Amino acid sequence: MADTATQPDKALDPPPLGARIASLRKDRGLTLAQLAGACGLSEATLSRVENGHSAVSAQHLFALARYLDVDIARFFDDRSAPLTPGVRSLTRRGEGAVENMERYDAEVLCADLSAKGMHPAINTIRARSLEQAGGLAQHGGEEFLYVLDGSIELHSEWYAPTVLNAGDSLYFDGTQGHAYVAAGEGPARILVVVARDGRPLDLRPVGDER
DSSP states (O other): OOSSSSOOOTTSOOOOHHHHHHHHHHHTTOOHHHHHHHTTOOHHHHHHHHTTSSOOOHHHHHHHHHHHTOOGGGGTOTTOEEOOTTOOOOOOTTOSEEEEOSSSEEEESSTTEESOSEEEEEEEEOOOSTTTTTSOBOOSSEEEEEEEESEEEEEESSSOOEEEETTOEEEEETTSOEEEEEOSSSOEEEEEEEEOOSSOOOOSOTTOOO
16 A cells, blocks of 8 residues: 555656756746745846855755645655545655755655655754855744754754754754754764744844844
């Protein structure tokens, strides 16, 4: 019995993330300038993202998904099936949709299921300082993280930096500016689950009042 309403053909490689964004934009008759301005990106940055020359942050992906009126899963698997009663999604070890994001490397889990209330991923954190991490960022909704391997230092807007080691977990409001930094000798791996809500997104970096 299939785990989702549709089972993608694993032999077919999905188009790159940037190409999927470009395709969705063109399907809606939007120019680069229109989509970039609506999502807080420069036209040049969005062009680099679409052409695979620049990574995109998770925060901007949420904004792009909202403006394009698609589930964020469409950016990782354009054949994703909607969540319906009784449907489930299975991701085997190492079979998530891997993307090199602006702030970390992400393995997106259960990307073949859209319209989810939660978005799980395994993130590999390599930044060694807040500056390397790109500063604090925020998003709508709540966030849960669990450290799988290594150690991280969580920087946040309202609390002093907090070190979390393998086995530690934290649940917090995502609208609080935050960033992850690797605290051990090597990179750290964390399970992150973002639960979306209906509040408007303010995706500016913390401290940007434009």
